[in-house]
Amino acid sequence: MLSALGDMAGRSGHITRRLFYVTLHLMNPDTIKSLIQQRLPDALVEVVGEDGTHFEALVVSPAFVGLSLIKQHQMVYDALGDRMREEIHALSLRTLTPEQAQQLRHPAVH
Amino acid sequence: MATIQELIQEQVQKHPIVLYMKGNPRAPQCGFSARAVQLLQQSGVKELFTVDVLADPQIRDGIKQYSNWPTIPQLYIQGEFVGGSDIMSDLYQQGELQKLVDSAQAASAS
Numbered sequence: 511m512l513s514a515l516g517d518m519a520g521r522s523g524h525i526t527r528r529l530f531y532v533t534l535h536l537m538n539p540d541t542i543k544s545l546i547q548q549r550l551p552d553a554l555v556e557v558v559g560e561d562g563t564h565f566e567a568l569v570v571s572p573a574f575v576g577l578s579l580i581k582q583h584q585m586v587y588d589a590l591g592d593r594m595r596e597e598i599h600a601l602s603l604r605t606l607t608p609e610q611a612q613q614l615r616h617p618a619v620h
Numbered sequence: 621m622a623t624i625q626e627l628i629q630e631q632v633q634k635h636p637i638v639l640y641m642k643g644n645p646r647a648p649q650c651g652f653s654a655r656a657v658q659l660l661q662q663s664g665v666k667e668l669f670t671v672d673v674l675a676d677p678q679i680r681d682g683i684k685q686y687s688n689w690p691t692i693p694q695l696y697i698q699g700e701f702v703g704g705s706d707i708m709s710d711l712y713q714q715g716e717l718q719k720l721v722d723s724a725q726a727a728s729a730s
Contacts, residue, residue, distance in 0.1 A: 579703060579707045579710060579711075580689075580701065580702075580703055580707065583689075583703070583704070583706070583707065584688060584689070587689070587690050587691075594690040594691075595684075595690055600650075600651075600652065600691075601691070602652075602706055603706050604706060604710075
């Protein structure tokens, strides 16, 4: 983003067009959801976030079974690729296996 | 002349508990970093080594490569990458963060 701004400053004649380009690329929850689902087709994905840069995502997938939390989150970050660095300022992420999600909905009685 | 990756490795191995964050514990510059510091304090951390990534762009980029993790904050305990603030929250709620902190502090005291 910084380099893009530097670029704009250097070629002020293109500022209007460039800003429009940046605006078009603001993320929305549906875009994030479909990017995650492309990588994890079996996943249930919920994404909320209205400001274009801060989001919360819940991802439930059988692909997470047996993986550490770090690996689970890395799979989601990989699905988002460079956008995670450049366009998404903050993503609060929660990953669950289907079994964990089931337990949350119907907690076992101890 | 040490590379950034070598410098990071030295930091996480020299100090038992290291948090790469935005700002410092007294003045965090981001809600996620503030949350991470709070969780560590609640977990009984006595000695926390923090690195302000906003003060050094090379560390800010380098730490993301070191862990293959795109976001800040990042917690390292006994040289191992533990996760970001979401994973820290999950671990804290399970009582696991406290255990990691306890064992790191016991190891460094002996």
